[in-house]
Amino acid sequence: MEALNALFVTPFVEIFDAPWFFMEVLTGGLMAGVMYSLVALGFVLIFKASGVFNFAQGVMVLFAALNFVGLMDAGVPMILAGIITIAIMVAVAFAIERFVLRPLVNQEHIILFMATIGVAYFLEGVGEMIWGTDVRPLNVGIPDDVFFVGDAMIQQSDLFAAVVAGFLVVVLALFFHYTRTGRALRAVADDHQAALSIGIPLNHIWVIVWSVAGFVALVTGIMWGSKLGVQFSLSVIALKALPVLILGGFTSIPGAIVGGLIIGAGEKVAEVYWGGFFGGAIEEWFAYILALAFLFFRPQGLFGEKIIERV
Template identity: 65%
Template sequence: MAFFIEVLIGGLLAGIMYSLVALGFVLIYKASGVFNFAQGAMVFFAALTCVSLIEHGWNFWLAVGATLAAMVLLGVITERVVLRPLVNQPPISLFMATIGLTFLLEGMAQLLWGAQPHGLDIGVQDVPLEVQGVLVSQLDLFAAATAAVLVTALGVFFSRTKVGRALRAVADDHQAAQSVGIPLHHIWAMVWAVAGVVALVAGLLWGARTGVQFALTFTALKALPVLILGGFESIVGAIVGGLIIGATEKLAEVYIGPYVGGGIENWFPYVLAMVFLLVRPEGLFGEKRIERV
């Protein structure tokens, strides 16, 4: 039983790290209806920029601050250059634009800092900590606490501030929000900037766990099952979906993997998401869409 609990907790804590990546998707999709395929590239760009600055002799917190400013600027420029010219265009055009942005960010990151893998030390070692006879990764605990603080801060921002209420109005109806004087372009730029901040946090945590390397861009793919389960428009759904994917992935790896072969953790989340689509295609916290014809 202790082993089962240990595996389950490990999966839940890993799922929170998936949620951090999914959170960036949700923020942009909720505000503008754009599925930002480049979120994984933003995670990679942020992590590689920060670790490269550190290796060039920068203080850790100074490097984080500089990278934070760069991600905010990147988000604002992306909204201005990519999203704004394509307003009212078909969704597929916006989606293809974010795919192009993915390759641009990947190439820019490697052009600036090189393509070699890097280790990243954020001051928290990925070593087990024994709690009531159960081994838990200290890094996973730190990631969970960081995610909790970030989600709480975003929740307060969206529910208690004037800008947050404007964002929710934009998410509900773009035209109605614009008719009452809410500047859509300013709101979208702010959301892309916040998504850049989320990408930085996710990049630091994933980089500390797996190293900063090109494979970080593929964390975006693991966020897709999270979004399908939780819903594309719900911050809470991103967290819950991440917990479900993380827990089931780890349990499947330990208890089903020996019978079906290795690598089950790579495809099991997608099978789960595919089955879930047949039952509740809008996700646990997504809104049902009814179209009259």
């Protein structure tokens, strides 16, 4: 009986006794979810345009952030460092298309997935060789003050990240649905060979989408780097985007945001109000347990397209 009270009754009593504290915990979780969503956006872009889960996206976040902060530490002005880093990520997109994707056109998706694992280790090794493994603080002028809504404390940096994520979602959704290139990207994802047969230049399309994913990786790296410092653990944190994708759907840009918000809010609230019952560290496994439950009942995610294959 005591265990049931601790699990179901006590947390709700605490919420009603201190509603402003609950609001602070919930808001902090939602803002953390926005950061997860930024990473998930890069995964969605690649999957939506090629049907391939890009295991290297987390390392692309790290690689972009390493180049950006490395250039700034070398005395390059921030705006110029950003432009150079974007150029580097576009060059990476060209190299991936030419040496990885082009030889594997129309191959099974598992083969392309394994190729992205190789890309991940290659980029991580190059980043370590050029910039080293030290944690690098990153300051790009993002406000880090706090303000209060009632008794709930809100960080300005979290709100800034939320605005950036919202802007990216709107721009990318419009790009995919209302531009000729966006429609071509979706056609390529459906069938590589069919897209080639109607004159869609597969190599150009892949360069475009990997370049856009590289830009998203840079924005994500700047947001995470400003919060935690640029360090190699960023690539591990980025894997939290996997349960976000399972919840939101691998092909849905808005789903990446909604999934991130659910994961972020859920793990923070669970850690604070149920951490004592489970012995703490709920944040480490909550997202993956929730994703597992979704796989049982709605494997395509909240906004994903249901895949029906004829045999």
